[in-house]
Amino acid sequence: MTDTVPAPGRSRSGPSIADVAQLAGVSSQTVSRVSTGADNVRPATRERVLAAMEQLGYSPNHAARALRYGSFGTIGVIAHRLARTGESRTVEAVVEAARAEGYTVSLVDVQSPSSDDVTAAAARLSHQSIDGLVIIRAETATPASLAVPPRMPVVVSDSRFVGHHPAVAADQVTGTHLAVQHLLDLGHRTVHHLAGPADSAPAEIRVDTWREHLVGSARVVPAVVRGDWSARSGYEQGRLLAADPDVTAVFCANDEMAAGLVRALYEQGRRVPDDISVVGFDDIPLTEFLWPPLTTVQQDFHLIGSRLVDLLLRQIRDRETLTDSRIVVPTRLVVRASTAAPRA
Amino acid sequence: MTDTVPAPGRSRSGPSIADVAQLAGVSSQTVSRVSTGADNVRPATRERVLAAMEQLGYSPNHAARALRYGSFGTIGVIAHRLARTGESRTVEAVVEAARAEGYTVSLVDVQSPSSDDVTAAAARLSHQSIDGLVIIRAETATPASLAVPPRMPVVVSDSRFVGHHPAVAADQVTGTHLAVQHLLDLGHRTVHHLAGPADSAPAEIRVDTWREHLVGSARVVPAVVRGDWSARSGYEQGRLLAADPDVTAVFCANDEMAAGLVRALYEQGRRVPDDISVVGFDDIPLTEFLWPPLTTVQQDFHLIGSRLVDLLLRQIRDRETLTDSRIVVPTRLVVRASTAAPRA
DNA sequence: CCGCCGGATGTTGACGTCAACATCGACCGG
């Protein structure tokens, strides 16, 4: 519970309400009334106060207001690797939606997705400096182990937290089914899978759904190939997959890895989609301009972000308790040129 | 100066220091001592207080501390289009560096890069809820017009603010010279430029430097072609450029546009680099895995982010006044396979 | 002409924390 505080920033705080009051020749309460927009102030007085504010460059002290109101007008966001496509787009949407509702966003980027790190980040953020918490993709954290302060509204973008915290998640299951079925429909006997890291929940959902779909369709289930979301890892695994003549279709857990994979396949003389079909996941903006344009599963990160804020604000403002609510954001398959019927 | 505050979040604030004090049978000051890590508390007492904290789930009220200390331990970040590569990586680095120094980050994403929007965002953030402000790429904002509260430490990632605010910027000038010279060295008679939007300062710097370099080398200066940073715009402009037989080398203001451009060139039957050489800017992670791997100018966004925090904290902590300080972060040319000598 | 009423403005206290100062008690040296 001990805690350090940055160097006491003494005295950089600007003029206070009292300074304005003195200059305007009114009481501080009148200044307060003007600054909160109360209507029972005589126009002439209001003018005088506004002029004084202007002259002094006054702006209300947020800390004092927060103390008084018990609310910061701020929501905390915990993300893992912020610069990654899905994360940054989700965060962008959260920031936008939050602003539209009059809230600012405090951001923490945890180094590792472990429960401990997330919990520590939550604690750091929480000390009442935020009104609620958005946790974006709490990878390995298992539902029970995620400790957030009591009474802190939380929303998680991870469907596994259903029953523990309200959640918003893309419909990865349907997206994966669509991708695999698309490849089977084209005539491929089975589909290989280039997965994300095993400590990622979305990666695991995609693996499980892919396997399930193949089993349900009575197809051979090839060994899972693992990448780490990066294009480089896709490239490396692609070099290996290229050597396997049985591979005719690969479903990749994200577009970056798919791009690396495609590149490796070409270098090994395997054409896409002539020799091997490739499907990605996410539909990042570049996907359409890769060669060949990538067939992929589109996720609406923007919608996820705004739904997260919706759900969080319902808890914050309306005191709703939503532990088991869950919003699923649809995904869809975007067919481009990286998939085709197998050769023979 | 009037201002609204989100619904008075009454009573969600947890137990206070007084509750802990009562439970532990000590005064609130002793609790305060324990929570700030003062050493003059008897171990047995400390234990009792910690136990009470644990039992009540106490955590210090950040608003009260902020009020007391006059500091929030928070820095504000204003970014324009957060999901864009450079922005998200810079923000990630800022968040990371800030955390290492014990600060959290409050994020605002402005819709338009206009001065007004940035100024409004600064005002929103500033109400003393932050100790300093990082403005990432204040596109059209001209130096004089950027109004931030008096005494608010500010740092800008835009070299044009030198003399107004401390700035950290990538060395775009050198990067551009390197790119253009590389193409000239390969034997191209001149270099076309696919620029970013005219309201972007970095885009304009690249345009100016490109033009200057061509003039200095006594080359023909082709008309500038404009995109909007997106791959799609690169694709669209690429279709036009492909029709011009004089085009043998294109310097693109970012990698996304370069990717779209390359795709369009291929579709029109122009090979890269055989028929046309292409250079990008940024070195985003996918660049290396495009086909062909893109020659590009690398910017170290991570370094920019941490330098921004350095510079800001020097102002916040040490009360330094740094209006005219400027840090230039080097860029370098990464030569891959998208550039070659012209055909004839 | 007096008292009442309502709108404008002022005064007080509380939000939670912590620094400064006050107090209390035990132990030590003379």
Added chain:
DNA sequence: CCGGTCGATGTTGACGTCAACATCCGGCGG
């Protein structure tokens, strides 16, 4: 055995704001 001293703990007030209540004033009805 007593005064002194120092470490542990308690008390007070202030940070800036705003709600609740108090006050003051002019105008209007009786």
